[in-house]
Amino acid sequence: MTMQGLSMASIKKNPALLPLYVCIVAGMAGAGYYLLRLATRSPEVTWSHKNNPEPWEHYRNKQYKFYSPIRDYSKTESPAPKYNE
Incomplete structure (x- = not known):
């Protein structure tokens, strides 16, 4: 049994959760991009x-x-x- 809102069937019942998931994914992608940028462009980091x-x-x-x-x-x-x- 999965948590409510995490399966496709429960998302189809409650489509108001989709903007929440979109915002979470966009925030995670932005944070990942900024961490990658810091690791590759920052003068404090040398590989x-x-x-x-x-x-x-x-x-x-x-x-x-x-x-x-x-x-x-x-x-x-x-x-x-x-x-x-």
């Missing part, structure tokens, strides 16, 4: 220490923020620390 031993140098003149009013990062001072000096 290969052998190929990229200094990952902060890769983002020295690139935009990695979700939103920034600055258009050209090559003309601005980078917030990345300079360890080699």
Whole structure:
């Protein structure tokens, strides 16, 4: 016996549950996308220490923020620390 609202027969009896399921699935998809974006685009995360031993140098003149009013990062001072000096 399944919980009421989880089987197709009970959803057909009560179609008002469909928007709830759509919102839950959309929220889970959005959260999954944002976690994937953080894992692949964030400068704090490095997946290969052998190929990229200094990952902060890769983002020295690139935009990695979700939103920034600055258009050209090559003309601005980078917030990345300079360890080699």
